[in-house]
Amino acid sequence: MANKIIGLEDAAALVPDGATISFGGFTTQRHPMAFIYELIRLKRRNLYLFGHSPGGDWDILIGAGCVKRVELAYEADEAFNTIGPRWRLAVQRGEIEWEDYSNFAMVTRFNAGAMGLPFMPIRSLFGSDVLARQALSEEQRAADPRTSPKKLHVMESPFDPNDKVVLLPAIHTEFAVIHVQKATANGTVRFEGQSFADVQQALCADMVIVTAEEIVEEAELRREPERNLLPYFTVKHVCHVPFGSHPYAVFNYYDYDPRQLKTYHDGAEDEAAFQQYLDKFVYGVNNHTEYLEVIGGAERLNSLKADPEFGYSPNLKRRRLE
Amino acid sequence: MANKIIGLEDAAALVPDGATISFGGFTTQRHPMAFIYELIRLKRRNLYLFGHSPGGDWDILIGAGCVKRVELAYEADEAFNTIGPRWRLAVQRGEIEWEDYSNFAMVTRFNAGAMGLPFMPIRSLFGSDVLARQALSEEQRAADPRTSPKKLHVMESPFDPNDKVVLLPAIHTEFAVIHVQKATANGTVRFEGQSFADVQQALCADMVIVTAEEIVEEAELRREPERNLLPYFTVKHVCHVPFGSHPYAVFNYYDYDPRQLKTYHDGAEDEAAFQQYLDKFVYGVNNHTEYLEVIGGAERLNSLKADPEFGYSPNLKRRRLE
Amino acid sequence: MADYSYTLTELMAVTAARQIKDGEVVFAGTGLPMLGAMLAQRSHAPDCCIIFEAGTMASQLAHLPMSVGDPRVMRGAATAAGLSEVFSYVLQTGRVDVGFLSGAQIDRFGNINSTSIGVDPRQPKVRFSGSGGACDIACLAQRTVIIALHEKRRFPETIDYVTSPGWLEGGDSRQKAGLRWGGPDVIVSTKAVMRFRTNTKAVYLASYHPGLSAQAVADDTGFSLDIAGATETPIPTEEELYILREVVDPERVFLK
């Protein structure tokens, strides 16, 4: 079997400026944050992001000036901050291009790409401005092959003239980066808990990079093939990155870090404070190991460790955030 | 939580003449055979069957005169008999109506129904007579709401005029009957091994009836929610039916029964021999318990028991069948 | 007048919980909807099935999640998959009985804006998170419950962007638009409970919260509000408050 394990820095260096990319996870869990901090340190520019409900993974990339265009349904950390602060500012300042969809629509688009189809139908969006309006102009779409020539298309069913659906264009990205609990050197991965849309995001990408909390033996994961959702031959590179999703959670491994998230969100709308955050937690460290020290090291990380009975930390101190 | 457990006879009695129905499993595994024998004893007529690759489950139903129309991709027991003998005869004698699809096409049709969509696209079928020809006439389709008004529809992608796909009409059945390894009284089910298209077949049916080798506690299956593929609220009835798939296999429980399959296939093309088979193994017994006695009782069943290490019986005596 | 006290958040959580019937499939979101769903499951609706778009179904929450992607939603879940399964197999097939929504602007037909403020969404004055699953829930749940901050500017004559379609222009306009079922059932705001007329689908005041009057609520609503027959919002029971405070949110994650 193949050995697909490479270093995190080497993996991140594979992503060029202007690349189309999607990241796994959902709002506050399983984002490949360590990989994202590497991209920021590498000063990647003009990235095209595709997602359903990203959180701070996108927000800090946008704030660091790495992103040109996004297609999304939602951008926030939910109860930690109901609007991604850098996302909001970038839009209001005209610093970013975007197109609005719904979560179902974006997942359907990833699904179409994963299935090798040009589009997939859904029954949602009717009557909404998500369907009626578009943020990207025809010209912007026509000028850039990274974006679908049409946002969507409404059609009647050929099997029932009184029935209509919305067709959504497939997504194909050059890269998908997903953070999982367990992976093997051969590229077999194990999602624990919610799988979000990681499987579909991976399958519609030319290159899949997996960052994992733990590297395990192939035989261990093959004992339960029903739980291995991604064919190993679709995974190109595997990186071993413990706490790779901090400050976000990884079910069965560790909880989100409310203190770190508060530090980020309290300052994110202020230019100086946001730059300070970048300087201290991203530019100020050379790699993920140093990052884990700066955010509080073993003591902080142990306080986030998941209780095996729950898969999270039931005694985690959580501030009220509204 | 609800208690959805009822007797197998009561469950089978819910299916009226002329019902649309699909059965779980694939060629030689996990067919709800005990349920099917009940339907034959109940002398159900004019059933409409939908499937991808059924095996002897359909063949004996067809031979017993229970079936009016089928939509399918394949009907055989593979190496045990590469053509369903009663299926072949029924077609050649004009005793049955049918429409030919491919496995991918039928699974896509179940998927469309399961997703609440009127159709789903695929890239298969182009250039084939599966696409170009149809066994059911326009009149037959128009006359019967149980059948889609169109077999399929070819369309250009609205996102790329040079790209075309085949749209396949969704399937909705009144009943889906699936046989699984484990189920709870509340309707949570556990598939072990290949899930075939059971999930999609169940989700596009008005009433889902589950027959299970074992009834277990809800808490046991909820320990691994990632492996519970069917929301319990979509399951209406649960029946406890050990060896419910005999003579076909159930991964981790028992192997197929080569002797019983040979008995069936050796005689199936001969009217007298087939009637004898029905008389002895179906009409001649009052229920599944009696059936298990007639096929050889504990001794035969023990010889089929799965070795936990393999999930099947590695020492099973298998005749060469070609 | 009750001889026990409760906060506005508690009143809203209890009112939201009472919208859920036992055995129903509930599509819950973060915040008040989670308080309500969890309270319902621990009180009058023990068999309600709480599902989260991120992939879990039938959670038996032990700790209040801070997000739909919170590991806490895995507690006691019957199934854990992804967004595709929840949206395609459950929501789009009409199997979700009730879904919760909220937003920055809501019009008289229950259409909601959670995308941006400003006439041109391509150059918004204020940008929000965007739809998330809200548009999908609004389109495909059998009925929706809308949670809202009750201010004049949040209930305007017209909203800047229809993120989540309600009754659209009222009457049968929702069906005409291609939405075969569903629609807003009730708005639970910081001042009132509002429902929709059967034929016109226009909102009306069902009840005003204790301490307020029908007219006071109308005065704080941007569009003219039909207040005929409005009564006072029933207050939480002591048992509901006990469960809310001691079982649902002892950490005070959302409760005030």
Add this chain to the structure above:
Amino acid sequence: MADYSYTLTELMAVTAARQIKDGEVVFAGTGLPMLGAMLAQRSHAPDCCIIFEAGTMASQLAHLPMSVGDPRVMRGAATAAGLSEVFSYVLQTGRVDVGFLSGAQIDRFGNINSTSIGVDPRQPKVRFSGSGGACDIACLAQRTVIIALHEKRRFPETIDYVTSPGWLEGGDSRQKAGLRWGGPDVIVSTKAVMRFRTNTKAVYLASYHPGLSAQAVADDTGFSLDIAGATETPIPTEEELYILREVVDPERVFLK
């Protein structure tokens, strides 16, 4: 002339196995394809990934399955899902390198009939199982290997039903029909190995099995067969025969 013997089934299984390259994703069916795939995995292609349409990927077979739905395909599998995952995520995305096919009739362009015999398929003289996944593999695998009984009537001028499209009418007709990739690469029959000309896509005789002649094979073919440059089919090695007999099919499920 080898100083060891082998049967026709063994020659065909070995010839089929040699069509599989190491590391390839192989879509295998019951019978000879399984013998071939299992032999390949145990000999020159240890990293070939054997997938079955019923839902398993990367099986490491310990016992020869009698069907694609045989519990034996679970042995050592990396993933076990359903037909939808295999067809949608793997086959339709072009990730299957080689697929195996067979049928009752095959024409000069590798189009295959496994549905029925008789001009009108609605009133067939003989009915078969039907496509199963064959049509899909023929449409969407990067290349296909066809296993066939070599008889005149099985290689007619025209076939009664195109269950599995090959090169259709030859040339670029396959692409024109909407099939963006794939097509038959080789036919391994009971008498010969046949391949397809690069431009015309018409079949030609690559090799005749030991003991036969090019002309003898042509005489047993219903359409006129191009035999220019045909050689003798390479025979199995002793090692291949050992693996086939002792490791792949010691039970003699398929081997003769």
